[in-house]
Amino acid sequence: MIDGLFSNLALGFSVAGSWDNLLFCFIGAMLGTLIGVLPGIGPLATVAMLLPITFSLPPEGALIMLAGIFYGAQYGGSTTSILINVPGESSSVVTALDGHAMAKQGRAGSALAIAAIGSFFAGCVSTVAIALFGPPLASVAQKFGAAEYFSLMLFGLVGAVVLASGSVIKAVAMIVLGLLLGLVGLDVTSGHGRFTFGIPELSDGIGFVTVALGLFGIAEIMTNLERAHREGRDEIAPVHSLMPTRQDMWESWPAILRGTAVGTFLGILPGGGAVLASFSSYALEKKIARDPSRFGKGAIEGVAGPESANNAAAQASFIPLLTLGIPSNAVMALMIGAMMIQGITPGPQVMVKQPGLFWGMIASMWIGNLMLVIINLPLVGMWIRLLRVPYEMMFPAIIIFCAIGIYSLNNSTTDVLFTAGFGVIGYLFVKLGFEAAPLLLGFVLGPLMEENLRRAMVISRGDPMTFIDRPISFGLLLASLAMLALVIAPNVRRKREEAFQE
């Protein structure tokens, strides 16, 4: 197995190491940081915005670039939250707590460097984890039938609900709405148009990018404008030296190790991912610290742990995506969408049929992380200058790039109109207290779940007991039930609320 690991990784590095792919990885990491560093724009919005530019690339290049964009965006988000205390998304909220406190004390450089080093270390470990766990998981998944797949997807959705940070029942609502939206278009089996309202563009279904860009890109800009209006501009902390002091390093490395472990584990879980990982790691660091009162006032462990954890989790969440074809969070749902647009059906067969693509992507994750450390730290001055550009001048540019991107997908102005519509819907969701991320998950899984449900019912001649008779399926359903029972149980519920409040 170890031999296989090395030959697989060697194949991966030969793919990812080609000049073209190195360039795509580099461009992705740069663009991702560039957009991700903008205040209020998280990785999800960044990936959604930049998705269209990858479509003209070959599949390997496109996915490598997207992975680069994703890491870059995450890194950019941490930079912003350390320097100006405006976290782009929930996984950097935690970083802002101590990171920005450090920046105020003039230790911004140290915080940035530790965040980068921690992320890189976590990236190395979780790359190996993917290479180790990927193949066995994929071989299990290859034995899956329709019933198992249906139960697995249900398990994934339940996980997303349980681990979502907001209200449980509202997350359920968003998933169901997403599942429904995913069904729009011609029904493959019968040829009936569903919810198409006679609009020809809808017969292929609602464009995945349209939904993502509207709900996350456009709606995000709207809420940012509103917030900027209310709160005014923030100070940017100065960056002096990028070298962490010896003491900072000494205090950080155990936190980096713990964060990596926490993140890798939580990233694999359905619904897990960067947000949960960084919150958990912060809570852990605070709990085991000798002097918990330092936290929130510039404790370096409060940066090192969560930053490592969120990168480890981000990377580990590729494991269920690449081996089972199941996205564990909304960013992975975007990746699935991108794969499908490239004509790749995500699932265990990718590793077997397109080993170059699979291992190339894994190798490129490591390369992308390395690039971020080498390139971004020296470029921090450039990102700061970018942060000084007033948002009023920045957002029209973002709008236009989004619009061009969405138009160029199908050369269709209808898509642009739909995106604007989903922008308004996204804003409505914010006002009604709905989190849109679970919707995207449902949207991607909707058609797949329906197909597998139908197939399972045909195979079992309409007997729903098939989900219980088949042991793997039964196990997954039991696990889903257990997770649900856990959140509904009152004391766990209280704990969960506490965890998200910290």
Place this chain on the structure above:
Amino acid sequence: MIRLRNPQDLAAGIFLIVVAVLALVFSTNLPIGKLVSMGPGYVPRTLSWVLGGVGVLIAGRAFTIDGPRLDSWALRPLAALTASILVFAFLLERAGLVIAIIITVAVARVAAPGMTLRQVIGVGVVLAAGSALLFVTLLGLPLRIWPEFPG
């Protein structure tokens, strides 16, 4: 005494119920089929019922658990931003990339005043030139840069 404790949840619940009812109405003509051979209406209708049920639960919860009030809407950025995208969609094929971008920037300015007229023109021109160079020259997208003149 029933008291409304969470207006946001009430609105959210009503929104879901409305969507569910609409989905049921628009799927009436889809055959449901049987469990063994599901028609195109089976899953959509089931999901609509579930969505409506969740909506009722959320709306009902609004009377038992305290929660946030309805947030006010920032209509100006919302309308201006949406309008700027619509304008872009309308102008792109008719007037070409450059004009579409400059006008879109001008409309977007309404969303967040702050730029002077000169800045609007400056940002518009830079964006137009940059996009033409990046998307058309470098990435080779089939976008029209200038309006098509007759003759």
